[in-house]
Structures are given as structure tokens and as C-alpha cells.
Amino acid sequence: MTVDQLDEPGVLPAAGTAAPPPPPRPRRRWRLVDVAAPVAVLVLVIGVWLLISYVVLDATRRFLLPPPQSVVQVGFFESANLTQILHALWSTTQVAIVGLLISMTVGTLVAVAMSQGRWVESAIYPWAVVLQTIPILAIVPLIGFWFAYGFNSRVLICVLISLFPIITNTLFGLKSVDRSHHDLFTLQRATRRQRLLKLQLPSALPAIVAGWRIAAGLSVVGAIVGDFFFRQGEPGIGRLIDNYLSALETQQLFAAIILSSLLGLVVFWIFGLLGRVLVGSWHDSQRSRDTE
């Protein structure tokens, strides 16, 4: 018996039942290799980076790949630079959040409508696919042309790019309810509304949260793309990256790129956590995804 099994809350056997204790929940164990291996990769990457900065590139061309310590020093420890980057990052994050919230609302409503009638699904699904297949960069200039080059247009790009995974994941979840569960509700003559609220939506929750997670990452991408194209209002991180590049301020450029990546990571982590909080204790797919 391992420690993991011992600290599971025990189930008291009820009188007159043959219930064996529940199987111990497979719990993720922290092993040294899980920490050491990624750290080793990081060390290797930094080593290669240093090698290129100092050995491959001579001093006149070192601006192409400034060594990591100078990126950290200029980008993160010079407070004017850090403030500028964080400010731009926050502006981009706001756009991504608003776009994502709109996508979540619209996408869920569309998916629910599609799940309620075969004809609604037939009517909408091909167009959702078309929306997904439009190369987003191709219509970005048009969006600017129509809706000006400010906040609204940037949000619209986020919505366009993140809507599809929400619709498809939600619809998939709503439609993958067990037949026997549907039978149970049919036997009790459940109304359409009861079936949706008490069966389909809770049952779809893991798929819905997975859709949110994908959409959140895409929304960040959409917001940065918007920054590149739309230059009205507060500068976002995309525009700042563009500016740094033009000015050949590569230490700041790398710092901005690293912080943008961190934003993506944080978003991924937040939605992973949200998934565990919402469905963690009961759903199999959530469990298996965690232990992968």
C-alpha cells in the first residue's frame, strides 16, 4: 500500500453491502525526472543560444541574437522598457479577453441552437466551416476598412479566430450524451429544456472547457495579429514588437516575445485549472488528460 492510497478518504462500508472500497484515484506523483528533464532542455537551449551569440556571431552582428543575460538586463531590469512591454501586453490581453468572452457567449448559443434542431445544424454548420477556413489575414484589412482601426476591430478578429472551436466542441459535447441517459430522460418525459439543462450541458462541460482552452490560445494570437494591423488607440504587444524590430532594439524585442509567450502559457494554465475545478472530480476524460 502506497502513501497515495493511504491518504484517500476512506469509504465507510455500509451495513449489509458488498461494496469494496473505491479504487484509489490515480494521483500524479512528482518524480525527479519530471522536473529535471525539462530543466535540462532549458539549459541546453540557453547553451545553444549562448553559443550562437558569442561564437557564431561576431560583435557587429550580435544584435541578431543578443545573449540571454543582456535580454534579461535590458528588457526586464530597465524599468522603462519593462513598463512599456507590460503596458502593451495588458492592452493586448484586454482585447483577447473581450474577444474570448464574446466568442464563448455566441459560440455556446450557436451550438445549443444547432443541437436543438437538425435543420439548424444543417443550415449553420457549413458556414461555420467556411468561417474557419477563411485565412484570417486575408480579411483583416477589410475589417479595418469597415470598422476602423481601433479596439472593436481587434476584438472582432479575436472572435472570428476563436469562435469555431467553441462551436464544434460544445456541439460535440451536447451530441455525445449516452443513449441510455437520453432513454432515462425520455422515460420520465423530460422537457426539452430539462434535457438541455440537466443532461446535455453538464455532460458536455468537459468538451466545452476544452473548447474554451483552444479558443483562449487563438484569441491571444488574434489580438497580436490585430496589433500588427491596427495602429489606433493604445499600442498592443504586437505593435511594440514591430517597433522594436524596426529600431533594431533586439534585447527589448526578445523580452517582448518571451513575455507574450508567457501570456499564452498563463492562459493555457488558467483554463486547465478551470477545467479541473469545473469537472475534475467526476469526469474521466479530464482525469486522463491530466495524467498524460
Add this chain to the structure above:
Amino acid sequence: MGLTTDQVGAPATNGNHPADPAVATVPALAFRQVTKVFADGTRALDDVSLDVAHGEMVAIVGPSGCGKSTLLRLASRLAQATSGSIDVVPGHLGYVFQDATLLPWRTVQRNVELLAELAGIDRDERARLAAEAIALTGLTGFEGHRPKTLSGGMRMRVSLARSLTMRPRVFLFDEPFGALDEITRERLNGELLDLFLRERFAGVFVTHSVVEAAYLASRVVVMSSRPGRVVAEVQVPFGYPRSPELRFAPEFAELAGRISADLREASA
């Protein structure tokens, strides 16, 4: 205390159904020359006629694919018969599926309350109904558990409790204990008989197991493989209540042997 009369689907009685000779003459469930052909042309059932009286437990045994489950789906109107008629006494129809079909996001308590909730019974009343059913099925102490933390036998108890809240007059069991180990299964057989004697519903119990059928039922119906037909009906001469030791009595072995022989013939 009796239930209030305005509850949807629940009979306005308190579970003690006095033997009423006038009622007893009308079967609780009657299949008349029922045939079911699936959309793909498969003949699942062929000319099946079967009566189940009030307070009677009928077991149906047969080889896989003989349409046993289809019979239950027809009785519950989850599927429509191709021809023939099926009459079911009005009132709630209990149905226990092969798997427990619990909602994994709900606790035991909330799972047991589900049917009452769907029927629009108010919160206090359904909590009372659930508490009663939970006590009857030996689930006391497990109210806050989620299905994932329960064993197969416990999940089946929750499934039974869920149906019991609605006081079914007719109770259909579709191989509910088929996936359980033998010890759990025998224990649940005993508990089911206790419930049967207490509630006196009309039961139809579909199973693969001859022993289970003979132990639970007052009559065992043997069906042939596709298309499903009734090939034999065996009266079980033992009265209720039955003790677990009955399974080892020579008369029981003889009866089980006879049903087994019918079943082999039906599968041939």
C-alpha cells in the same frame, strides 16, 4: 403519510397495496402478439404474447440477441412495436438499465432525486422520497458520494433507489446485475426480493442467468434466439420470502436444470 395527489406520475397511494381481486384480474402488463422488425429488416421479436399480473415477478431468459431487451423497450414505449399491442397499467413505470446510468456530476442524493425532479415534485418532497429510497437500498451514509467513487453494486443500488422514489407499479429490469461479481449479485438479488415483497410491483426481470431467474421469479419465460419467441414458460413453485439457501436445495437444482434444458433447446 401518503403522497399528495397532485404529483405527476406518482400513484396516490402510500405503497401498501391491498390485494384487490378486481384489480388482480387485469394484468399489469400485457403483450399481445407483439412483433418487432427493425429498420434494417432484422426480426427481433415474433408473435410474443405475455401477461404479467400485479405483484408478479416474471423473469425472461434467453440467448444473446433474442430480443429480451427489446421487449422492455417496447413496454416502456422507448420503441414502437411493428405489430401487436402492449398494455401497461397507468402509473409510473420503473426501468433499471444494464448500466446504472447515473449522472456522474451528481451526488448519490441528487441522482436519486432526479426522476422526482423531472416530474416537477417540489424540493422538500423529493428529498423525503429520496431519503426513503436511500434507506431502503442500504445507501445510507453514501448520500454525498459521487458515482465514480462507488463500486458497481453500489451504483446499481443508486439506480434502483432512483426508480423507487416514483413508486413504480410496473418495474422493468434489463440485466441490471449482469456486470457484477457473483457475491454482490446474490446479495442484490436478496435485496431486490425484499423490495419486491415490500412494494409489490409487477416485475419483469431480463437476465442471462438461469439461477438468478429461478431465484427471483414466480414464473420464468424462456425465449428463443432471433427472432425472439416464447418457447417455454416454467412456473416456479417456491413461495416468498426466499432464503439464499434455496439456491442449494435439490428441488431448486432440478428446476434450474429444466429451465437450462429449455434454454439449450431455444438456442439450438
